[in-house]
Amino acid sequence: MAEQHCTPESLFELRLVADPQLAPDGQAVAYVERWIEEIEKDGKRRPAYRSAIYLSSGPDAAPRRLTFSSVGSDSAPRWSPNGQELAFISTRDGDKPQLFVLRLAGGEAEQITKTDELSEGVAEYDWHPSGQLFCFTSLGHKDQAAQRHAELHDEKVYAGRLPIKYDNVGFYDERRAQLYRVGRDGSDCVRLTTREREVRTPRWSPDGHHIAFLSQNEETPETSWVSDIFVVSAGGEGLRQLTGGVASIYNYAWSPDGAALAYVGHAREQGAATTQKLWQIKLADGATHCLTPSFDGHVGGMPTSDTHLSSTPLRPAWDNQSRITFAAMVQGRTGLYRVSAEGGDIEQLNTSGLSVVGFSQQGATLAFAGETNTRSAEVYTATSGHQLARRSKAGDAFFSTYQILPPEHIRFKGADDWEIEGWFIRPAAADDGQHPLILYVHGGPHLAYGNAFFHEFQVLAAAGFGLFYTNPRGSASYGQQFAAAVRQHFGEKDYADILHAADVAAGWAWVDAARMGIMGGSYGGFMTNWAITHTDRFAAACTQRSICNLLSFAGTSDIGPEFSRDEYGGLPWTDEELLMSKSPLRYVQQVKTPTLILHQENDHRCPIEQAEQLYTALVELGVPTKFVRFPDEGHEMPRSGQPQRRVNRMHHILDWFTRYLKP
Template sequence: MKQGIKAEDLYRLQFVSDPQISPDGERVAYVAKRINQDKNYESHLYICGLNSGASVQWTNGCHKDFSPRWSPDGKTLAFVSDRSGKNQVWLISSEGGEAVQLTGSTQGAGSPVWSPDGKSLLVTVAVEEEKEEEKALKPLEVTHLKYKADGKGLLNEVYSQLLHINLETKEEVQLTDGAYHHFDAAWSPDGQKIAYCKSRGQGDTISFASDLIVRTMNGKEARINQETGSFTDPVWSADGEHLAFLGQTFEFGSATLGNVYTAEVGSGKVLCLTREFDDHAGDAMVGDMHFGHPSPKPFWSKDGKGIFFIASTEGNASLHYVTMEGEVSQITQQKCHLYGYSMDVESDYAVFAASSPTVPGDLFYASLSNLSEEVRLTDMNEELLSSVSLSQPEEFTFINDEGFTVQNWLLKPPHYTEGCKYPMVLEIHGGPHAMYGNTFFHELQLLAASGYVVLYSNPRGSYGYGQQFVKACMEDYGGGDYRDLMAAVDHVVTHCDFVDPDQLVVTGGSYGGFMTNWIVGHTSRFKAAVTQRSISNWLSFYGVSDIGYYFTKWEIGNHVWEDPEKLWQHSPLRLSSKVETPLLILHGEEDFRCPIEQGEQLFIALKQQGKSVKFVRFPKSDHNLSRNGDPGLRVNRLQYIVSWFDDHLGQAEQGGRLNENIAADRV
């Protein structure tokens, strides 16, 4: 009998991303990421022949190679690698051979973009505004609201600038400057203009606001967007007269749906093509294998009359198409997470990077006119998956008290036996404006393999169900969203006789951690809980989080000085005296999104009252520990979760053992 997946199987999983079709349409370059024998992340470039379906590993070594980009003649791949210490741009022949380092920026370089004639490259380089004369320890003077960022720590005066490199003369010219980040560069078809995105600066209250800029090669700049928002991923039309790009305007704060835009470059006229499309243009899927993959840009159709893009709808990330008149149609129909793609619109085909609950991530090839006959190009996890038993989710929905349809999934243990009863774990996603769905999730499969039925749900506030649904939890954290989650649990224990209603546990991270804290402050129906990278106190979160100063206003409705009582009313810390559920608090020491003081406050309050609580602090770990943290600590984290639930459900049984069928599942 095959075993269920284990925490340590994280070391065996591989993940495929960033497909790039060659100019002749015969090959696709892609990136495969894995954890090596030293338990460090590494990634390498592969090239697959689309006719043969055979892949060849193109780069090697204990380092990270990524962002492959074909030269226009298909003879060279530019890519980014950390093999020399910092990320730099390298070149390698598409016929094989040694890679050659192109950039040597002190702070690193990335994002290579070929000129249409193949004679030069645009890259981004990190540039210090003022170089330090010496490396002596000195104070950090803070004058901006955004002076720190999760995953980066305290920010110094270093900004990403665009650098033009002539490949024949090796001449380098820095095209941009100033205290702004410049990114997502795209060259016009005639090579006379570039489009790129420019941040609004660290002093801006909305830290991820960005503008779309068009610049001529003689230095003349024009801003395309008129509204304030976050605008990214510009792509030129074949005639060079229009730009397609993605963006959102913060109309509903962080709950605003993403949209597809076009701009007429000559006149500056901007149209939002998906204004009537009531779903999110972008990938909102939650998972623990896909973090950090590049966001796929939109693609123009062959006739220039429409644009392909990824959208998140009802638990799936799928390929969509929008006409210049704003008519949207869904192109791919599979229940899956399509997280990357590359198109040859001239030849009418595409290569997709996709995941499903039982496929961590692979490449698929299909004609755009016959997507039902897709061909699988890679099977990177064949060895692992042939030796383990995975669970296939079962979907169900219900209508909540506001008339919204709420989508949910159940994972049964892989060795589920009819007639037996199982404990159930409620998993709550972060965001809250994100989406569970049809993607591979190691943690969920592990819990199922450990003998648990796993319930995961998209309560109000989640992406995938329209603008009204995604903003429905704003200023109501712990209200309707809490009722949706409890209704999902009630539905399962009422309709599924294989779930033991006396053996329920709960966990979640970030917003899911907030909600876990909120749940144990309102009910004792769960026998154990694990809160991860959570929020416990909105009053302190406002000033200590890297996003607290605007996220709190958007989500709870007030700045800290406007109505502190409202922030306190939504703070789980206020409810600590009511907590009866044994609580495990997991937090990263270097989490700047939900800083560790949030976990500290909750632990001290519960411990001081004699509650059952344990606090685990993960060193050198930020908010994304579960997705891209130290591999060993990721495994530790999963082991803590399963052990906490096992121990406390064993106590709840009074006999110290779980049902025999659960033990059998763990063989």
Template sequence: MMSKRSVTIDDLHSVKLVADPNISPDGSRIAYVVTTVDKEANGYRSALWMASADGGAEPFQFTGGHAKDANPRWSPDGAHLAFLSNRNETNQIYVMAADGGEAWQVTSGPNAVSEFTWSPDSQSFVFVTKIEPEEKPESDTKVISTLRHKFDGEGFWDGNHRHIFRVGIQGGDPDQLTDGDWDSTQPTLAPDGSQLSFVSNRSDDRNSNSKSDVWVMDIPDGEPARVTPEDGVYGAPAWSPDGSRLAYAGNPVVEPYGPTTLADLYVWEPESDEHRRLLVNLDREPGNSAISDSRYGVPAAFPTWTSDGNAVLSLLSDSGSIHVYTCPMDGQPQPFSEGARDIQSFTRANDGTVVFAASTFSNPTEVFVVSPNGTETRITHTNDRFLEDVELGEIEEVHYESDPGVQVHGWLVKPPNLNPDAKYPAIIQIHGGPHGMYGVGFFHEMQVLAGRGYVVLMTNPRGSTGYGQEWVAGTLSDWGGADYRDVVAGVPFLESLSYVDPERVGITGGSYGGYITNWAIGQTDRFKAAVTMRSTCNRLSLYGTSDLNAMYNDWEFGGSPYDNAAFYLERSPLTYVKNMRTPLLILHSENDLRCPISQGEELFVALKKMGQEVEFVRFPDESHGLSRAGQPVHRVERLERICGWFDKYL
């Protein structure tokens, strides 16, 4: 028997990314997506796969080629499977018979289709795409007149809005259902096909806020009516089986918690105009807010009704785990499954069979089925061969004290075959957000570091999701306060472990995690090395250069910098650059519009002027999401530079 090896950086090419399982209406078959890294093309390929829901047959690849086929969706009658594919450059809708055969292209507009759904009679689709301008601009200059004018990963706004169209299953000219100086997205049709629900921000100041509302209209040409109160972020509408009610998710953006107000699941009854809250006593938010580098093509989360209309199924994030919960109209929500797992999406058949995609610390994402009687079956074993070859680091769930009485939750990732009598260097990892969380899913980067001999502490400080309202709001007007204390309290915790060398502790994080990394090395010299990624250092200059900061930072920092400049500077790591003595590696993407590369430039120049040990690495043609979906060659180099820096200084 061959000995196992540790996980390596090059295993980025080995892990196959499973996502988006959809079960056929009769509960017999599952279509899902497998994405692989194409090393030669420096990109990704996605194909549809098919499996039997009873696990009795070996899954097989359903589509092939060099394109990205994704978003498989069964027709309500089960006769066809539709999906999105970029096989002709831009994502368009394709359809094929449920039993296989040649797929035909349904849409062919100049712009990509971003989302679609079947009509109840299986004869047409409603879909979302950008409106093509009547006249092409003659100049290539950008004329900007709105506060919201760019978005990371997309670039500068081209002035064209997304709207909803309808097209027959055989294609042809689509009918436009929505219009106006706003986007209309997330279309869903009532069970009788007579009404369309969708999401749109039509507020008067829509270009300077991040609000969204659920709307309903009779089709084809009814007047849209707003369902939600125009005071927050609402979306993911889902009609009840009889069409009498509409479920949706969201939250108001109001005092005292602003955008950190926990989202809820709502059920709207048109006759009474009542909006019933289903999670009011749970203190957890719907959806999956976990962060991972081993996902690709995870669909947006929508609530799903039970066949009798008495409950709604939804993902909920709780202390690092994500489960499907059954949320009854009256009563307490209950998890559909148990254990530490990261469920990323699910669908439900007419007979109540549920299929979901889930991963754990020790297993990348696979597909599972829960029968109506509650029996769970694992359907796929896509990454078994990879796991047979590697020795993963052991994971230990931990809690440690920060402020008196405050317990911080996290996980230790230990080197494989750890020798308790040895002394290992340690690294504290800080997630982005801050309103996200480290979860219990597979994380390639953490296993790479553990495989190189590091003890990794993944921590969820105040500001993280999954721990209730007060915890997630813990950073409001206090970035670098309680959250920093939660992170730095990890140092004495690590020092208390007999196998950790207290003289070799590093720190790293990306986005908000990069902010805290920068902040920490300006407040303490307890870290021997640091790596900051896609970070911020100057909250004053960031406000006017980021794609989103002007939309929400007033809540996070107690007002705008024009009214509160002193506080913005007080909580900017750059203010404390003269205190920074820790060797720092700065990694930044040149096309990052969320935390622009100027933030990395400012910090690099300041540290060089101070004569400190610093290195600045710029990744061309990459956005804020480099670590999760960037070019594979750059993702590999990023990990090589992180490991190289810590190897040098720890």
């Protein structure tokens, strides 16, 4: 039996899986496995992420590693149509990912795209149905002259265009990813589009004559979250916009006959708070209809976690009976569902209580990565009438070494008697006495906690802190009214829901209400800031990658104008008083709570100037505070940042709450 508890450093021992891909015959499944190891770079040794492609050839076969490289990582496995080859993306040739193909019969992986021809690498790709071509997206190539020019002219120039930056990307130049085609042997690499908007998610039509992709109409403001499906011929001619320029579209799949597409998205009736649905569009006449109109699930969504390798909305899959399989999050749990291409009743498929973080389908067989709140995802296959078969063993060593503290489920009444869902974890070695507790608020606001493994939560509970994490109104997966309830009402009844959660926790016999802390990141950081500027009931706080000033956020965030219009209800030059009235900074003189501020210097979503303003105010007001800045990291650092920085971050959090919440 496992006896150790998780520590910040146990992150280094986690092995995670993602992107399970079934072979065309439905037997073998390829997937990505990621781990952390020390590597040398720039003369220094430091922990870094590595990943490789693994293969399980059958339900009873042990998984084996397929790809090997001394440096870099491999990802995005995709089977050739005949099932004899596996393509993947790898950084083994340098910092930029390139496309490779491995023959399963044996031999070394063959590089398809080359750094000297495509210096910016490959983002996404798809096999041609013949197996003789690929389509892919890329920023293209910078030759030596272009690179030299960029070195001499490193200033950025913008003229009438937004956004000028994007989180995890940095400051834009004039280039946007375009669509390319290349032969299976690496020959005839051809650029197919020349657009002012980014091209992403390319997919060949079943007959191989066309390529679909996601992009924006060039008349749509680039700051808008509207996206569309386009189709172009295999030669790059006849560009056609299929959808109507009013929806947010995240992923899609061709029907087997090529006559229609199923896609995940929404028509933005409630802006970014709109619940994602499954739709079908027919190519012949552009007729579009929703296949899940009364379904409350958030199609394509999954609960937030620090052990997911991707947050991309999950792609639907067609079968040969005109049915579509899709993933959807319902009350914090992502399951698999099936619906006819004409709509109608929705069937829930059996995943044995596992929450799905990735899946693929071949015939009657499904492969999916599934997790619980006590174990990170593993790969499973399921065939109608048969039990699930586990196909990976990535977490076996970790979960046999570390004792996992189980989250306990609860429902309670929030503001207006709305039902709120949450989970709590008792601290390790809890005796009959009372213990400190941390209330953790998720980001978004239209995300959700749920049936997902969170390493950070285990670390906090193992250190002796109880943990309570909830889905207040505004969270996804509880229906449209619930998700939209905070739109243009931040800090109102969502805040009341959080205080109700604190009241519930204060009534537990094992909780010392005088030693309760609050923390959160992004929107959760905003709510932490809102809480400490409106109550002194919390003995300590940790605000991460947060917002405190809605006025400056609108002009400095990569999503500032659109988010401010949509979620806050105004812009600085027309609604100054509204935005300041909703800004925690206005009420900062009321803060008494000792506050730890964590922020990343390359966070373009919630820029670090937000943390600087809050820190300055708290120091001036004499409030105990500490400000930790992480260099070279963006908004997602707590989930995907450099491993050592993630560990350091946890130590800062533990030190702060130990100081203020423990006797």
